[in-house]
Amino acid sequence: MNRKGARAIPLWDPSERGPSSIAAGAQIGRISAADASGNITVELLPSLRVCKAKLAVALSVRDLQSAIETRQSAVVVFENGDAASPIIVGLIAAPTPADHPNATPAESKAVAPQAIEATVDGSRMRIVAQDEIVFECGAASITLRRNGRVIIRGTHVESYSEGTNRIKGGQVRIN
Secondary structure, eight states, X not given: OOOTTOOOOOOOOGGGSSOOBOOSSOEEEEEEEEOTTOOEEXXXXXXXXXXXXXXXXXXXXXXXXXXXXXXXXXXXXXXXXXXXXXXXXXXXXXXXXXXXXXXXXXXHHHSOOOOOOXXXXXXXXXXXXXXEEEEEETTEEEEEETTSOEEEEOSSOOOOOSSOOOOXXXXXXXX
16 A cells, blocks of 8 residues: 555665664654555654554554555554564544634634544443534434433334333433
């Protein structure tokens, strides 16, 4: 998935430029290429040194291609401080017009919201939105609104409980 028109930069060989150990910490780079077999090439900034890298985050082929085409910045750390072993730990979100301090209301609303997909393997997940969160699958949906309203829709809604199943509210209406 090389970018069209990209200049050919030879891969960095640590043996050519002295010791390959570096100071601990993160560095900014850009994913410059990725192929079908999962080989990733990163361009480290500001030196423009190019080398093979590992991915520490799950990125789809579409995300990788987009990062390459837009020259999106990535956060890179180095395995055991070895400059020859970069690991990409994430992508840096591109600023939107709404992030600019002098953005007009028209510019702030012109940016379409980006869909986020997540695979979570942990004990807790928190999702926060300013106005509304919608979970949707086919004809079923759960909507959480800023004003506290929760809307559950489906062709068949079931509720199960091992213990007490309570319905509480200022007013409870059935049908």
